[in-house]
Amino acid sequence: MAELLVAKPSATAPDTEFKRSLGLLDATMIVAGSMIGSGIFIVSADITRNVGSAGWLIAVWLITGFMTLTAALSYGELSGMFPKAGGQYVYLKEAYNPLVGFLYGWSFFAVIQTATIAAVGVAFAKFTAYLVPAFSEDNILLDLGFRKISAAQLLSIVVIALLTFINSRGVKNGKLIQTTFTLTKLVSLFGLIAFGLILAKGDVWNANWSNAWDLHGLSTTGAVTPYVVTAALGAIAAAMVGSIFSSDAWNNVTFIAGEIKNPGRNIGLSLFFGTLIVTVIYVTANVMYTAQLPLLEIASAEKDRVAVAASNAIFGNIGTVVIALMIMVSTFGCNNGLILAGARVYYTMAKDGLFFRQAGTLNRNAVPGLALWVQCIAACLWSLSGSYGQLLDMISFVVVVFYILTIIGIFILRRKRPDIPRPYKAFGYPVMPILYVLMGLSFCTLLIIYKPEFTWPGLIIVLAGIPIYFVALSRNKKNA
Numbered sequence: 001m002a003e004l005l006v007a008k009p010s011a012t013a014p015d016t017e018f019k020r021s022l023g024l025l026d027a028t029m030i031v032a033g034s035m036i037g038s039g040i041f042i043v044s045a046d047i048t049r050n051v052g053s054a055g056w057l058i059a060v061w062l063i064t065g066f067m068t069l070t071a072a073l074s075y076g077e078l079s080g081m082f083p084k085a086g087g088q089y090v091y092l093k094e095a096y097n098p099l100v101g102f103l104y105g106w107s108f109f110a111v112i113q114t115a116t117i118a119a120v121g122v123a124f125a126k127f128t129a130y131l132v133p134a135f136s137e138d139n140i141l142l143d144l145g146f147r148k149i150s151a152a153q154l155l156s157i158v159v160i161a162l163l164t165f166i167n168s169r170g171v172k173n174g175k176l177i178q179t180t181f182t183l184t185k186l187v188s189l190f191g192l193i194a195f196g197l198i199l200a201k202g203d204v205w206n207a208n209w210s211n212a213w214d215l216h217g218l219s220t221t222g223a224v225t226p227y228v229v230t231a232a233l234g235a236i237a238a239a240m241v242g243s244i245f246s247s248d249a250w251n252n253v254t255f256i257a258g259e260i261k262n263p264g265r266n267i268g269l270s271l272f273f274g275t276l277i278v279t280v281i282y283v284t285a286n287v288m289y290t291a292q293l294p295l296l297e298i299a300s301a302e303k304d305r306v307a308v309a310a311s312n313a314i315f316g317n318i319g320t321v322v323i324a325l326m327i328m329v330s331t332f333g334c335n336n337g338l339i340l341a342g343a344r345v346y347y348t349m350a351k352d353g354l355f356f357r358q359a360g361t362l363n364r365n366a367v368p369g370l371a372l373w374v375q376c377i378a379a380c381l382w383s384l385s386g387s388y389g390q391l392l393d394m395i396s397f398v399v400v401v402f403y404i405l406t407i408i409g410i411f412i413l414r415r416k417r418p419d420i421p422r423p424y425k426a427f428g429y430p431v432m433p434i435l436y437v438l439m440g441l442s443f444c445t446l447l448i449i450y451k452p453e454f455t456w457p458g459l460i461i462v463l464a465g466i467p468i469y470f471v472a473l474s475r476n477k478k479n480a
Helices: 024-035 044-051 054-081 088-095 098-131 151-168 171-198 202-209 229-246 263-292 295-299 306-351 369-385 388-416 431-450 456-463 465-479
Strands: 140-143 148-150 216-218 224-226
Touching (some): 044 216, 054 229, 054 295, 098 456, 202 263, 216 295, 263 295
8 A cells, every 4th residue: 555655746747737627517516416425315214313303313414514514615715725636635735734635635545535435336236226136235246255245336336437437538528427417316306305395294293393302312113212411412423423424525526626617716606505405405305204204214214214215105115216216316426426526636646746656647538547547446445345334434533523624724824825815715704614613523522432433443544644654755755
């Protein structure tokens, strides 16, 4: 791995230029499309088991939505200051130092982006199996003894490779897929929510909301676990792991700043519109769940597939097919956005001498082709490993830590680099950024205290990047 991340800076490489071919709609669809994968269809089951009531279920999504919107509005300032490929990696490097930027980039490559691509790819395959059972995760095609390879994993790899190939042919191809699939899933989700609310079941709604703010644990068998105050705070933090994961990847649009028209204006606007649209969808979808399903059915949904249960309650047996098609569209479009954007981070790292040298060049289609394929290989390995789910739970802590550091970077850069033009300034500065930092620190602290298994694995992955960084610097000096 040290060899992977060590490269001589490629300042003289014969690159072509990024083409600014993405408008405001395209950028907004990247924000929304990258955020909406399979999480909204599934994670509400675990949230309900943690909080046990309709009010707190919605509150968890509202808190997460507020944090996401606040962070997105703050990132608009940074994207206007540094309107080039790399996004958060660049912001952290400029605000702190190259090591902090590298630790984010390393974590991004090692788990955050590549394992997410794998997880979303396997989710696509699992729901394809509703229509074509041969792609089931239970259909084992190869048993290696230490690892079983299922049809779902192989389909995930095929989809990841296909989307990588399409995006290697130019950003316009990726843009077409992203805009088309995201618009389709937004219309579909709004349609599902509308049907669910129009056909709301009054008795279910009244039962769910009769004692909406009674915070307690709820098992799949219906057993209730009362909380003392400290346990309640830990339960809320644990519940937010799922909602934060489902709301992540909104920052992917900042990675492709070099390909967005008028980035100083359009990135900030796309972050606002994209995160607002998704927040509205997530909150109203959960309101719809509580209008269709008793809380116990939400908490005990088979394999946590709450949306399948809700769709069946609305449409009958055909509901399973409806949701399967929606999730296939959703996850396909989501992975396209993740694949398109992620490679730009490795491209920028390579330009700094911290990744494959060739990853810092653009192919004849003006996209970082090698970076795309390296990302593809890593994501495919995660698909085969079957371990991405647990790691993504553990990485939510690290993701929020990096968000906190990046937003603190706004304060640092206002003092450190007051001369840089800021076409867009953080909304509500300094109150809103400070509020996000405080909320993020509270979330992380509660996880450290009450759910340490969600924190230390992610920290280990981040810290493993420190020796790799210094090995990279040493080899760069030798090759200079």
